[in-house]
Amino acid sequence: MPRFVKVAEKKDLIEGYGKVVTVEGRSIALFRVKDEYFALANVCLHRGGPLGEGVVNGAVVTCPWHGWKFDVRTGSFTVIPTLKVPSYKVKEEDDSVMIEIPSGDKIASSLSG
Ligand code: FES
Numbered sequence: 001m002p003r004f005v006k007v008a009e010k011k012d013l014i015e016g017y018g019k020v021v022t023v024e025g026r027s028i029a030l031f032r033v034k035d036e037y038f039a040l041a042n043v044c045l046h047r048g049g050p051l052g053e054g055v056v057n058g059a060v061v062t063c064p065w066h067g068w069k070f071d072v073r074t075g076s077f078t079v080i081p082t083l084k085v086p087s088y089k090v091k092e093e094d095d096s097v098m099i100e101i102p103s104g105d106k107i108a109s110s111l112s113g
Contacts, residue, residue: 004091004098013037013097018061018072020052024101028052028088031072033059038072039088039099045070045077051085 007021013032020042021028027042029052042052049065056062060078062069069078075085089100 002100002103004089004100006093006096007039007099008097010037010092010095010097016056018052018054018056020050023099028099029061029072030097031056031059031061033072036073037090037092037097039090040070040072040075041086041088043085044068045083045085 005023007023007028008019008030013019013030015032015034019030021030029040029042029050031038040051042050044051044063044065046063046066046068049063051061051063051070054061054064056072059071059073060069061072070076070085071078075087077083091098
């Protein structure tokens with residue numbers, strides 16, 4: 001079953017900056033755009049750069065390594081929008097930001113497969 005886990009307090013997420021958290025071994029980049037919150041895998045599609053450490057302009061984060069840009073709302077690469085960084089469903093509960101951990105462990109299945 002998918003389940004939601006708390007990853008941050010709303011006050012910890014500031015527009016214009018990403019925040020990197022580790023949840024159950026996954027590195028996740030959190031972003032705030034106005035009063036909405038988004039979560040992407042903290043792994044750039046190019047060479048795996050840490051997207052959560054990139055500069056954020058509006059809803060676009062620029063990878064700190066070589067400058068690829070992604071829409072934080074969808075994970076889409078701005079040049080080829082069908083290429084997407086995996087994203088997580090986000091829900092707000094009181095002052096907390098939660099993300100959905102999908103059922104099935106992708107890390108384990110990629111190791112065994
Ligand atoms: S690793 Fe992100 S642009 Fe190269």
